[in-house]
Amino acid sequence: MAADPLETAWKMHGALADWTGKADGKASFALTLQATVLAALGVLAGSGRVFGGVGAGPALFLLWLGASLLGAGASFAVAAISPNLRKERRGLQEGDDFLYFGHLRTWEPVDLEAALREKDPLPALTRQLVVMSEIAWIKHRRVQWSLSLAAAGAVALALTAAVG
Template sequence: MAQDDGVTNGVDTAWHLYASLSDWTGKIDSKASFALTLESAALAGVAALAGSGHRFGRLSGFWAVGGFWLGVFLLGLAAALAVAVVIPRSEGEPAPSSDDFVFYGHLRYWSPEKLATRLADADLLPVLSRELVIMSRIAWTKHRRVQQSLLLAVAGAFVLAVVGVTG
């Protein structure tokens, strides 16, 4: 199928955006892995300090014990959000007859022969545009979860620090 310059430029731009979104998503996943490492280390440190004879092991009183568990909960929730970022996800499963052929989860439904024919005849811009919107939604959700994870980790660490100093 012959494409005019406007469509060709649009397809080229769409592929560049696709590559950028793939790169950004990978960086978001790396940030989530970093956050999870910090949050896991903080939880391990808190567990070590909660043993008998250590600072958190000697807490008494409603506010001190409640603050301790609040801090642990916030750190645990932060870690759970970081894990949620790196769990593979998509925007639903297409029917095997779907016209989507950019995402590997969709490609697995195609036979090589049908895919070759479809690629030769396809107007790629609508397919790429649809995939870009889906990828952007996924990347934005991942981005927000990393932000929330880090904010909760800071809040949990702050609460635990206050409890450790005053409890």
């Protein structure tokens, strides 16, 4: 016997919420590391003790490249954790969607109760699953870019020390 589609959809919804939260956690961790390295880099460069010997040429280029890559990585981390509230991607109108919190907030409690009693939630839930999957995918890709750029920035900064 096939599983209840509504129960399966809710399990998928829970898994997507978990995956989205994990992407946010990874992005927050990446942003913390990247911001810390950039702040330390700024302090060290400002003191003149560590990067004071970096003159013009390859070492200076690598220093700026590393800092720029870390900054770009931090920007992708910020983009990953930024809330996604674009209405046009939600599909249903506010009166038809009782799953997306942006639409749900406009309901009157009595109308919501009636909708929950009378309407099949599966169409709204499956639409929400598709939207949540797209959001989770985008978040994970941004985290991937953030970490890749941070790694490239770290290599450039390490090369700065080797060249300088």
